Amino acid sequence: xxxxxxxxxxxxxxxxxxxxxxxxxxxxxxxxxxxxxxxx
Numbered sequence: 280x281x282x283x284x285x286x287x288x289x290x291x292x293x294x295x296x297x298x299x300x301x302x303x304x305x306x307x308x309x310x311x312x313x314x315x316x317x318x319x
Contacts, residue, residue, distance in 0.1 A: 286310055 281289045291306040
């Protein structure tokens with residue numbers, strides 16, 4: 280997890296996300312305002 284200077288949260292992880300495929304990296308970027316809007 281990292282919070283960028285503009286407030287964007289970046290989460291990066293790796294693992295076996297698709298059965299039968301090798302492990303790979305996934306990441307997501309979001310802003311708390313976006314999460315608040317989706318929670319309503």
